Amino acid sequence: MRxxxxxxxxxxxxxxxxxxxxxxxxxxxxxxxxGAAGDARxxxxxxxxxxxxxxxxxxxxxIALTQVDACEDDLALASLLNAQVPEMxxxxxxxxxxxxxxxxxxxxxxxxxxxHPEEDFHPLNVYALTKYHGEFPVLERGGCVLxxxxxxxxxxxxxxxxxxxxxxxxAKGATVPVFDDVLFSPLGLHxxxxxxxxxxxxxxxxxxxxxxxxxxxxxxxxxxxxxxxLGLSGARLEPRSIERLALxxxxxxxxxxxxxxxxxxxxxxxxxxxxxxxxxxxxxx
Ligand SMILES: NC(=O)c1ccc[n+]([C@@H]2O[C@H](COP(=O)([O-])OP(=O)(O)OC[C@H]3O[C@@H](n4cnc5c(N)ncnc54)[C@H](OP(=O)(O)O)[C@@H]3O)[C@@H](O)[C@H]2O)c1
Numbered sequence: 001m002r003x004x005x006x007x008x009x010x011x012x013x014x015x016x017x018x019x020x021x022x023x024x025x026x027x028x029x030x031x032x033x034x035g036a037a038g039d040a041r042x043x044x045x046x047x048x049x050x051x052x053x054x055x056x057x058x059x060x061x062x063i064a065l066t067q068v069d070a071c072e073d074d075l076a077l078a079s080l081l082n083a084q085v086p087e088m089x090x091x092x093x094x095x096x097x098x099x100x101x102x103x104x105x106x107x108x109x110x111x112x113x114x115x116h117p118e119e120d121f122h123p124l125n126v127y128a129l130t131k132y133h134g135e136f137p138v139l140e141r142g143g144c145v146l147x148x149x150x151x152x153x154x155x156x157x158x159x160x161x162x163x164x165x166x167x168x169x170x171a172k173g174a175t176v177p178v179f180d181d182v183l184f185s186p187l188g189l190h191x192x193x194x195x196x197x198x199x200x201x202x203x204x205x206x207x208x209x210x211x212x213x214x215x216x217x218x219x220x221x222x223x224x225x226x227x228x229x230l231g232l233s234g235a236r237l238e239p240r241s242i243e244r245l246a247l248x249x250x251x252x253x254x255x256x257x258x259x260x261x262x263x264x265x266x267x268x269x270x271x272x273x274x275x276x277x278x279x280x281x282x283x284x285x
Pocket of ligand 1: 006007010012030031038061063064065066081106107148149150159
């Protein structure tokens, strides 16, 4: 399959591209033209050029302003990258009959008690709201939207994952503050990449949660599980409440997702978090 990826050099993109290439796909990374205007008109012109040139069968959109606090400070950029960009891409892909768009969204838009089905929505911050707005045009034009959260070894030094950050702090001998009142159900980068590939190949349209088992766990328990798995018995993890941090944007406390819809669509078992950690960080047996 010829697949064009937008947001290719970020955390997920830098893992997904080599994964797709290893699976035998022709993978094209969208590259922003240096010096080109980064406003809506400038980006749209660059997207149009890339789409016309690649004539892709599959497209993955990973462009986003992912820093939650930065979204509060720059509403215009958050709206452009998180909401307008998916609309532009959906529209521009009308030029390539048979093309299929998969857009990655987030579990941040679940702001109430979980585990959440896809119908839930309660944005607590600008990031969540703008990501939510970005989902509509993709769904309206028959694409796939994946709400997710992920961890694993980042291939790019520019962007660390949550697990990279935890292990980096532990390696430094630091005391690592970990939230015991924030729940989530992340997937590893390997499973998420395989899931994206399967959805593209089967052209599965619709809105899906993509997470590990719905009982989820707190970020503190995740950190403890990861360190135990790697035999880091000396890790100094300090469980604490997210309330102790003066964060600019309010954060959801329970982002756990029900991923049964995705499991049905792909005839897939919702993975267990232990398996996901083992996939990302194979322990020496
Ligand atoms: N990281 C997480 O834990 C997490 C959790 C849940 C959901 N997600 C979602 O997963 C997707 C990928 O996340 P990620 O962590 O891989 O993102 P990331 O590392 O922050 O990368 C985002 C990408 O957006 C593009 N971008 C940033 N600023 C831009 C600008 N001004 N103009 C055009 N493009 C710009 C960049 O693409 P290029 O430089 O390559 O062009 C960058 O690689 C996003 O949709 C995010 O909302 C992430």
